Amino acid sequence: MRFVLLLTAGLALGACGTQYDVPEVAANTPLPQGQQKARVVRSEASAIAAYERVAPRVERVAEQVCQSQNPSAGRAYCNYRFFADPDPRLPANAYQTINRQGQPIVVMTMSLMRSLENDDEFAFILGHEVGHQISNHLVKRSQQQALAGIALGGLVAASGGASDALIQQAIETGTFLGGRAYSQTYELEADVVGTYITELAGYDARRGAQSFARIAGGGGGLSTHPASGQRLATVAATADRIERQRASGQPLTLPRR
Secondary structure, three states, X not given: OHHXXXXXXXXXXXXXXXXXXXXXXXXXXXXOOOOOOOOOOOOHXXXXXXXXXXXXXXXXXXXXXXXXXXXXXXXHHHOXXXXXXXXXXXXXXXXXXXXXXXXXXXXXXXXHHOOOOOHHHHHHHHHHHHXXXXXXXXXXXXXXXXXXHHHHHHHHHHOOOOOHHHHHHHHHHHHHHXXXXXXXXXXXXXXXXXXXXXHHOOOOXXXXXXXXXXXXXXXXXXXXXXXXXXXXXXXXXXXXXXXXXXXXXXXXXXXXX
């Protein structure tokens, strides 16, 4: 247990793995009063129509932002493909992945699309998923999981007398902790990038992030996502920063650390 605690403490320095400035917001920030709402359900036809309005605009901006942040990357790196998965059996979800050609893929399921109230929410969720790719989270998380597994397995092996099974269990535990330790920080960083992409695409990020109010939860040491109140406050603080940039005539550029 001592080894696990030491490893977790080291990995908790997740902010060191971010490349963009994430506003400091308390993890226990509550949702504003009246923010928690029942889920809304729209028809499949309405969901598809909204997606088809929003996705092309966000995709264009996403590619521009990605290219500005990764000028030396290959052509495929910023050549996004957005998909709406029509299977109604899939749970509400949006995710980002990379295909074999190194092309970033962003997917939204029908269940999620039917729960969104307006175009701003579509734009923000798409922008958030793009934020993971621009911030290189898939690669970073894989590296951190591997290193954490090796570190904890090595500590157990070095203690002497450990069986192969115990060492393997330590590696698996380290891999699990490695993924969890950075996850919430990365979600907040993706919210920051997503806020910029949403605003640059002509949508309202504050309004778009209101979907968090309907999925209250997250937070806690091993949760993959921050609490909804913290995420809403992070988006609001980032939107305030954007307003200041606009008011001073500055270009909207992502705040690097």
